[in-house]
Amino acid sequence: MEITAARPYKRRLRNVLIHKPIQREFTLVVLSLLIVSALAVAFVIHSTIREALMGGGYRFGTVSPYEVMSDVSYELIYRVSLILFLTLLIIVVFGVFFLHRVAGPVYRFQSVLRRVAHGEVPDDVHLREGDYFTETADDLNHVLRLLRERQDRINALQTQLVELFQKNALSPSLLAELREGLSQLL
Numbered sequence: 001m002e003i004t005a006a007r008p009y010k011r012r013l014r015n016v017l018i019h020k021p022i023q024r025e026f027t028l029v030v031l032s033l034l035i036v037s038a039l040a041v042a043f044v045i046h047s048t049i050r051e052a053l054m055g056g057g058y059r060f061g062t063v064s065p066y067e068v069m070s071d072v073s074y075e076l077i078y079r080v081s082l083i084l085f086l087t088l089l090i091i092v093v094f095g096v097f098f099l100h101r102v103a104g105p106v107y108r109f110q111s112v113l114r115r116v117a118h119g120e121v122p123d124d125v126h127l128r129e130g131d132y133f134t135e136t137a138d139d140l141n142h143v144l145r146l147l148r149e150r151q152d153r154i155n156a157l158q159t160q161l162v163e164l165f166q167k168n169a170l171s172p173s174l175l176a177e178l179r180e181g182l183s184q185l186l
Contacts, residue, residue, distance in 0.1 A: 022102060036087075048076050049076075105137065121147045121151055123144075124141040
């Protein structure tokens with residue numbers, strides 16, 4: 001018998017919507033496109049059957065019902081497939097542009113955090129107009145400003161200490177230890 005470890009979190013219905021504005025917009029646009037597509041398919045089916053029943057086009061002689069239904073079936077398959085293909089194409093294009101508004105900021109945050117992890121304090125994060133996570137970018141920029149201020153204070157303190165020790169002519173080994181200690185604060 002296999003024992004499974006307990007999950008550190010529980011799934012709850014309220015956790016389905018993680019970032020409500022993103023998920024709301026994406027859901028509404030996709031549902032709208034699907035509704036428009038369904039209405040277009042219904043219109044095409046209706047008009048194709050009506051055209052076949054009303055005798056669209058020129059026909060000479062008697063026409064069997066099988067021939068009419070065969071023509072209608074092929075027309076329906078062709079027209080409905082075309083509408084569904086166009087709908088799918090529109091949804092894919094929308095999805096790519098929409099996901100760029102999400103993935104772009106995530107990529108920038110990841111790159112900034114990677115640089116901070118390597119000891120660098122990069123410039124502020126700038127997002128494009130219409131991107132999501134602007135609040136997160138503001139918070140990250142605030143943290144980066146604090147890191148830059150801390151870096152500036154440490155550099156100023158280090159310069160003052162070096163000047164002080166040079167005036168008092170302390171040993172170079174003590175000066176090197178102090179520099180190393182200050183650099184570890186970074």
